[in-house]
Amino acid sequence: MRRFSADYLEETRRGMWDRSREALAPLSLDDRELILDVGCGTGELSAVLSEETDGTVIGVDRDRKLLEETTVPAVRADATALPFEPRTADLVVCQALLINLPDPSRAVAEFVRCSTDLVAAIEPDNSAVTVESTVSLERELATQARSHYIQGVQTDVTLGTVPELLRSHGQPGREVTDVHTQRYDHVKTIEPPYDQHAIEAAKRKATGSQIAQQRETLLAGGMSPDEYDAFRASWREMGRLIIDAMQNGTYRRQETIPFYVTVGKIT
Ligand SMILES: C[S@@+](CC[C@H](N)C(=O)[O-])C[C@H]1O[C@@H](n2cnc3c(N)ncnc32)[C@H](O)[C@@H]1O
DSSP states (O other): OOOOOHHHHHHHHTTTTTSOOGGGGGGOGGGOSEEEEETOTTTHHHHHHHHHOSSEEEEEESOHHHHTTOSSOEEEOOTTSOOSOTTOEEEEEEESOGGGOSOHHHHHHHHHHHEEEEEEEEEEOGGGOEEEESSHHHHHHHHHHHHHHHHHSSSOTTOOOOHHHHHTTOBTTBOEEEEEEEEEEEEEEEOSSOOHHHHHHHHHHHHTHHHHHTHHHHHHTTOOHHHHHHHHHHHHHHHHHHHHHHHTTOOOEEEEEEEEEEEEEEO
C-alpha cells in the first residue's frame, strides 16, 4: 500500500489546473450541488472544484493526516466502502486514486452507487510522461527510473483513460452512459529565475534522497542491487550537473504528465 506525504502531493500537484480548466467542463461544475472527491489526499483537486462550483465539495480519503490539510469538509473512509447512502451526491470524482488501487473496479462501483448524475475519474498514464532537460543525462535517467518503477509498483499506474471501467458498473435501469474522455497535460516547467521548489528538487537529486525512497520498487521492477547502486550514483551526478547549471542560469526542464478526465452519466 503506497503512502503519500502532504509535501509530495503539494509538490506534484502545484499549479496543475492553472493552465486551463477546459478538461473539467464535462463535470458541469456550475450545476453541482454536492460533489464527493474520493482519494482527495490534501485536497488539491477539491480546492479547484470548490472554486468552480457553488455547491458543496466533500473530500474523502483513508489517510487521516492528509485530510488535516484539506480546505473542504472531509471524511475519513475507504474508497471501496464509502459511508454514504445511495445517490448522495450529484458528482463522485477522483484524481490519481484508481492508479493506486489493487482493484479500481470496487471503488468505481461505489462511485456509481453514491451518485445521482455523474461519475468521473481523472487519472494519469505514467508510461507516457516525458521529460525534456538541458542536462541531457536527466531525460535518459528519468526514462530508466520510470520504466523500472512502472514494472515494480503493485498497481496499474498507466491506467489513464477508463471508459470501460465506468461503463461496466452500470446496472439494469441505472446505466453509465455518454462516457467520454479528454486528455489534459499537466506541464511542469523549471527555468530561471529558479524558485525554492526548483532548488529543493535539485538538492533531492544531488543527494539521491528521492530515488532512495523508491529503491524497493525499482528492485521489484527488475533492477539488481548493484544496478540500483550504479543508477543512484548516476542520478546524484545528474543532480550535481543540474545544480551547476542552475548556478549559471542555463538549466531548463519540462515534464509533461498526461492525465485523462473520463466522465459518465448515470441514466
Ligand atoms: C496520488 S494521491 C492523490 C491525491 C489527490 N486526489 C490529488 O490528486 O492530489 C492518492 C490518494 O488516494 C488515497 N487512497 C489510496 N487508497 C485509498 C483507499 N482505498 N481509500 C481511500 N483513499 C485512498 C491516498 O491516501 C492518497 O491521498
